[in-house]
Amino acid sequence: MxxxxxxxxxxxxxxxxxxxxxxxxxxxxxxxxxxxxxxxxxxxxxxxxxxxxxxxxxxxxxxxxxxxxxxxxxxxxxxxxxxxxxxxxxxxxxxxxxxxxxxxxxxxxxxxxxxxxxxxxxxxxxxxxxxxxxxxxxxxxxxxxxxxxxxxxxxxxxxxxxxxxxxxxxxxxxxxxxxxxxxxxxxxxxxxxxxxxxxxxxxxxxxxxxxxxxxxxxxxxxxxxxxxxxxxxxxxxxxxxxxxxxxxxxxxxxxxxxxxxxxxxxxxxxxxxxxxxxxxxxxxEFEAIHRVVFNADLAAMEAQAAEFYQAQGASFRCERCADPMAAAEAARRLAQPGRHLIPFTAAEACGLFVIDNSPLHLVVATLQAFLDRFLEHNAAARIDYIHGEGPVTALGSKEGNVGFFLPAISKHDLFKTIILDGALPRKTFSMGxxxxxxxxxxxxxxxx
Structure with missing residues (x-):
């Protein structure tokens, strides 16, 4: 039938x-x-x-x-x-x-x-x-x-x-x-x-x-x-x-x-x-999908991020924090309209990517655009999309890795967003x- x-x-x-x-x-x-x-x-x-x-x-x-x-x-x-x-x-x-x-x-x-x-x-x-x-x-x-x-x-x-x-x-x-x-x-x-x-x-x-x-x-x-x-x-x-x-x-x-x-x-x-x-x-419930980049040098990533976002007409800086919890707290404290805040963890440091005036609406889109470019220019690097903050912390804190924590979107906005804006960036959300x-x-x- x-x-x-x-x-x-x-x-x-x-x-x-x-x-x-x-x-x-x-x-x-x-x-x-x-x-x-x-x-x-x-x-x-x-x-x-x-x-x-x-x-x-x-x-x-x-x-x-x-x-x-x-x-x-x-x-x-x-x-x-x-x-x-x-x-x-x-x-x-x-x-x-x-x-x-x-x-x-x-x-x-x-x-x-x-x-x-x-x-x-x-x-x-x-x-x-x-x-x-x-x-x-x-x-x-x-x-x-x-x-x-x-x-x-x-x-x-x-x-x-x-x-x-x-x-x-x-x-x-x-x-x-x-x-x-x-x-x-x-x-x-x-x-x-x-x-x-x-x-x-x-x-x-x-x-x-x-x-x-x-x-x-x-x-x-x-x-x-x-x-x-x-x-x-x-x-x-x-x-x-x-x-x-x-x-x-x-x-x-x-x-x-x-x-x-x-x-x-x-x-x-x-x-x-x-x-x-x-x-x-x-x-x-909609959960965020986080990112872990493997075989990545954090200092090189920061330098390339600054160059990338400047070319996009945005500003970039990196705030150092004591640990992932401090980075999450800093993200809440520094939040303001037009600013995208992305906590990260790595073996050598934890912190926060701060991007002002991004041309992209969603935080995940702002980060993914840069990571795509980073992967293109760093052949040894690879990315995985991770559910849950615990695995991101565990994987991101290992030598040579960088883990990024992303916010979840509201499930109640999904259909209207798709209707008005089209498909979201890949791996934007997870259902649980x-x-x-x-x-x-x-x-x-x-x-x-």
């Missing part, structure tokens, strides 16, 4: 067969803990000998290691084996999965697993599609992901897509219905608990589609955001932007190669499985800390 006007498909979901140890089946998104291989080593040891989504994904901590092609081949083999052996089984009929996730930070975060139409998505600048990117897409990050997906027989999402539903008309009413529970278990590595229910009756499916349709009505959209002549945005990418862009790239390639353009439009790869989350859900990210759980076939 497809609701074409709102880019929604009712998918046939695959779940592990009864009796599977779900705490070993579900593992966290592949783009987490990318600078902490010990996390993934613990996960590997914990799931050894058990059916697990770890065997179906490519943790990005290993992307730069040798043996990538053989790892991808093993992933594709495991997907086929899980299907052929009945480890993954189709749900009784097409439907959604209603999700309630408990984490250490929130007692409940509600979501709905659905399939979205990739024909309604574009990540190019100025896109006017129903599904929009919320941050810049790094094209260099797509090829390794494409290699994994292009030979895959199933997809399993860590993608979370946001809807702007302040009246709570789409997801929340489903919790008032009597639905059949399909899973309820503790997640590994302090991931909290997750429960899921089948949503496959005609009344519930129709209610979801109708509520989404109302959110996308042009007149209502224009009034809500005080804009005229803008194409409605119904879905905004939350987590998994590059995974969704990868699915789009594979779909476009399939269309290009198809001999029958009409027949290809029914291909299952046209859709991507995601979890919808209401941006107004009390359990959803690393252990709050979506765990791989539901699957769907993407081959005929």
């Amino acid at each position: 497809t609701f074409a006007k709102i880019g929604l498909q009712v998918p046939t979901i695959l779940l592990p067969r009864p009796g599977t140890d779900m705490s070993k089946w579900a593992v966290i998104a592949c783009d987490q803990y990318t600078s902490e291989p010990e996390y993934w080593q613990r996960v590997s040891a914990a799931v050894a000998g058990h059916p697990s989504t770890l065997n179906l994904i490519f943790p990005e901590v290993y992307l730069e290691q040798a043996g990538g092609e053989s790892r991808i081949a093993e992933i594709n083999t495991s997907m086929r084996r899980y299907l052929d052996a009945g480890i993954l089984q189709e749900e009784p009929k097409p439907g959604f999965i209603l999700v309630d996730r408990q984490t250490s930070a929130a007692p409940s975060r509600k979501g709905l697993v659905v399939a979205l139409d990739l024909e309604e998505y574009a990540y190019s600048e100025g896109a006017s599609t129903l599904i929009r990117a919320t941050e810049g897409t790094i094209l260099d990050r797509l090829p390794p992901r494409i290699k994994v997906r292009q030979g895959a027989s199933i997809e399993l999402p860590h993608i979370m897509v946001l809807i702007d539903d302040p009246e709570r008309t789409v997801i929340e009413p489903l919790f008032e219905r009597e639905l059949e529970e399909v899973y309820n278990f503790e997640l590994m590595e302090n991931g909290g608990r997750v429960r899921g229910w089948r949503v496959n009756d005609a009344v519930s499916l129709g209610q979801v589609a109708a509520a989404l349709g109302r959110l996308a009505e042009p007149a209502r959209f224009a009034e809500k955001y005080q804009v005229q002549g803008r194409a409605p945005v119904l879905y905004a990418m939350g987590d998994g932007n590059h995974s969704f862009a990868t699915a789009k790239a594979i779909w476009e390639r399939l269309k290009e190669q198809a001999a029958d353009q009409q027949a290809i439009m029914d291909h299952p790869a046209r859709y991507a499985l995601v979890e919808l989350v209401n941006v107004h859900d009390p359990g959803l 800390d690393a252990d709050e990210k979506r765990f791989y759980l539901e699957c769907r076939k993407i081959v005929r």
